[in-house]
Amino acid sequence: MRNVRGIDTRTVTGQVRAESILSHNFPASGNFSHMTSVTSTRTTPLGRALLQRIGNTPLLRFERIVRGLEGVQILGKAEWANPGGSVKDRAAASIVAAAEREGRLAGRTLLDATSGNTGIAYAMLGAALGFPVTLCVPNNASPERKHILKAYGATVIWTDPAEGSDGAIRRARELAASEPEKYFYADQYSNDANWRAHYNTTAIEIWEQTERRITHFVATLGTSGTFMGVTRRLRELNPAVECISLQPDSPFHGLEGLKHMATAIVPKIYDPSLANRDLGVATEQAYEMVKRLAREEGVLVGISSGAALVGALRIARECAARSEPAVVVTILPDSADKYLSERFWDE
């Protein structure tokens, strides 16, 4: 059975299981033919291949920040558990798998604009699967991100930080148009494989991990792939789940990876009508929350994760004020690892 968007919905009402994004598309292991067992002729590979580690991330429970709020829980998907260290492994793997299936990547260089995390995911996949990667990245990406991209061996074109992620998008479009034979332009902002990664995996994991008790889903908007994919699937599973999107509250912000939609190039995959509500988060509030989580919960999260928890806490407080029990789930896109050199830690 397919819905209007051509998505297979057969698994929606019954038992649903999240699958590895890549398990059906790439070999689950490397070439193990040189390792013949002395005790058995079986060649089933042991251990987990790198790509099998994408998805199935832990759901963390935050207890201290909800202290005093009766009947509400805040839970966050620890997306830094993905092998590339962020939620963007899911989207990148799904985009690469779709391009492989459609024969658009063979013999070409993968090209995209990214504020960092998608680039890291592409660079990791390119290294593991053997295709070249060129990335357009604003030059104010954190030093940690720059080092990681270099370590994976990706080619990086640095763009004007004043133009933000939009400058990187414009540069990638120019390159793709000038050499269409050389590049597969992945275009995460327009590529349906981006949100489908979350429709097929993240949403189902949340559904299972909350034992179907989720009442509110809160997530930040960058390409919007996470929010679009999870929201579409959760709505099918339980239309009563409230889905709240979060954006920076001003065009000039320090929420790396997020977009202020009113003033940015709006991603093609973004549909604002999907959200029940859309809230703005200030950079300072996100910094404060990142420090609180480190010091009160012992969890080191990235800045957009801080923003996500600011939004989740706002919803949890509203529910508690109405004496309404709630299971609020959010996405923690990455950890603090790439932001440890930021000044706000000392402020």
Ligand SMILES: Cc1ncc(COP(=O)(O)O)c(C=O)c1O
């Ligand atoms: C740190 C961080 N947070 C949040 C997001 C937003 O995720 P999405 O692009 O799925 O909206 C991104 C996207 O790159 C990111 O890098």
